[in-house]
Amino acid sequence: MVPGLLTLVVTLAGIGHAQPWRDELATWSAATRPVPDLVRMTRTIDAATGPYYLLMHGWTALAGTSPTALRLPSALAMAVAAALTARLGAVLVGRRAGLLAGLLFAVLPVTSRYGQEARPYALATLLAVLATLLLVEALRRPGRWRWAGYAAAVAALGLFHLLALTLLAAHAVVVLLVAAYGPSAAGVDPPRADDSDDPAHRDSAATQRKPAVFAWWLVALLPAVLLVTPLALVARGQRGRQLDWVDPARLPDLAALPGALAQSGAVGGFVLALAALGAARLGRRALLPAAAVLLPVLLVFAAGTVVPLWVTRYLVFTVPFACLLAGAAPAGAPRTAPARTTRAGSHITAPQKTLRPLAAGLAVVVLAGLLGLPDQAALRRTHEWPRSSPVDYAGAAGVIGAGQRPGDTIVYAPRDGWLFPDLGMAYHLGSRLPRDVLVVRDQRQGASLWAVECDDPARCLAGVDRVWLVVTGRRADPLAAVPGAKGDALRAGYTVRQVWPRPGITVALLVR
Incomplete structure (x- = not known):
């Protein structure tokens, strides 16, 4: 409960400060269409996010x-993910380690970054932890309802983030070990009495071998296969357009992953060191969380060397498992503290045995939070990456809104890229947006994220006296940056009245 509340407080702080960036503008454009139009769009582009x-x-x-409204579901999802991380840590290792894992997850810059983004990564993180927790419970105390819950969580995980299904590789390793040798071999046996908050988890019968567990697991994957396969096939056909900006994965990308994933080089290195120490201390109990980090990373990296898939944010769902390992470093492996016996025969655990590692763990959490403060502040200013290259859509829209007159029109360049200047102006100006003079089929009509412009720009501009030109990048001469027939028509018919450069974008007023 405490990690979840802390995460909610941290992610809600400044949640509306940074203006929506290009990915969030795509979410806004898609989500505000009628459902039939939204379905048509997913057949053209972005089916995986449908x-x-x-x-x-x-x-x-x-x-x-x-x-704030667009990002609130992500903030809530990250809060629940933190609470579930603490619970998973309590089940696998002990309550102290689980608490520290959840608290550490709460203060990481990456948690705020994707808890403040209108994209599916926070929901995928929540579902990844939930599915893993439900799997552990099903392995420890098999039952059809536990397997049904796991099946539902895995199916939802695949629907919200296809690449997050690489987590199933870690699940497969654990299931096979349990099926062959019992839960203890996979590190999912009940924790010791001093660290367990559920007496039922101490049932020694859970350590028996369960050869049928593999069959149950395969059956639980069937809903995901049936639901996700059609989605994956459509998304595969869109990969060329969807990921044409992604470079092949290279070995230096792996070295840079901790810092890039944590959204802070210092915090990423710190958590990596803690996770390595925690894994060494946990022994076999580290198997599941370590596999849940390493196997998805290695699988996506290997695939990324062949097809364009290596994007750091696609692996955000592995962060809670790294925090689980890191939380075990100061907490240590669960152990039974010395106790004294009262005259009534009850046992009292020495409080200092619990307080010392807990205090050390809280100090680690505070240190991680302090290391991440500069990045926490930066991500609330802009969501662009790198943060040194923001795009001020709101500033550009403010210029147009303050200076436009009746009959004004607007033109964008480029129109087919990923910066979406047209979506940015539409989001911030709303009904005050000047007429898009060159468009013949807008995003909704074209079932896409990009509009289609007329083939003869000079003809479409006939009779237009004032044009607001919006060009991506800072341009001293915005007209010169417009290519092709559109640029020729603008340069032949208009002169630049005034230019307003803004970070990452330039606005110019053109007059006939």
Whole structure:
């Protein structure tokens, strides 16, 4: 409970300060379309994110589309993920280690970064931890309802983030070990009495071999296979357009992963060192969390050397498992503290045996939080990466909103890239947006994230006296940055009245 509340407080702090960046603008564009149009769009682009867009369609209908409203589901998901991380740590290692893991997860910059983003990564993180927790419970105390819960969590995980299903490789390792040698071999046996908060977990019968567990696991994967396979096939056909900006994975990318994933080089290195120490202390209990970090990373990296898949944020769902290992470093492996016996025969555990590692763990959490403070502040200013290259959509929209006149039009360049200047202006200006003079089929009509412009820009511009030109990047001469026939028509018919450079974007007023 405490890790979840702390995460909620941290992620809600400044949640609406940073303006929506290009990925969030795509979410806004998709989520605010009628459902039939949204479904048509996913057949063209971004099918893998379609279930999240559908969820956000319902959410925005109730909560609106302000930055805070768009991001609130992610903040709530990260809070629940922190609480579940603490619970998973308590089950695998002990309550103290689980608490520290959840608290550490709460203060990481990456938790705030994706807890303040209108994208599916926070929900995927929640579902990854939930599915793993349900798997552990099903292995320790088999039952059809536990397996059903696991099946539902895995199916939802695949629907919200296809690559997060690489987590199943870690699950497979644990299931095979349990099926062959029993829960103890996989490190999912009940924790010791002093660290367990559920007496049922101390049932020694749970350590028996369960050869049928592998069959139960395969059956539990069937809903995910049936639901996710059609989605994956459609998304595979869109990969060329969807991920055309992604470079092949290289070995230096692995070295940079901890810092990039934590959203802070110092914090990433710190957590990595703690996780390595925690894994050494836990022994076989480290198997599941370590596999849940390493196997998805290695699988996505290996695939990324062949196809464009290596994107750091796609691996955010592994962070709670790294925190679980890191939380065990100061907490240590669960152990039974010395006790004294009262005259009544009851046992009293020496409090200092619990307080010392807990105090050390809390100090580690505080240190991690302090190391991440500069990045916490930076990510609340802009969500762009690198943060030194923000795009000020709101500033550009403010210029247009303050200076426009009736009959004004607007033109964008480029129109087919990933910075979405048109979506940025539409989001911030709303009904005050000037007429898009060159568009013949907008994003909704074209079932895409990009509009289609007319083939003869000079003809479409006929009779237009004032044009607001929005160009990505800082441009001293915005007209010169417009390529092709569109640029020729603008340069032939208009002169630049004034230029307003803003970070990452430039606005110019053109007059006939």
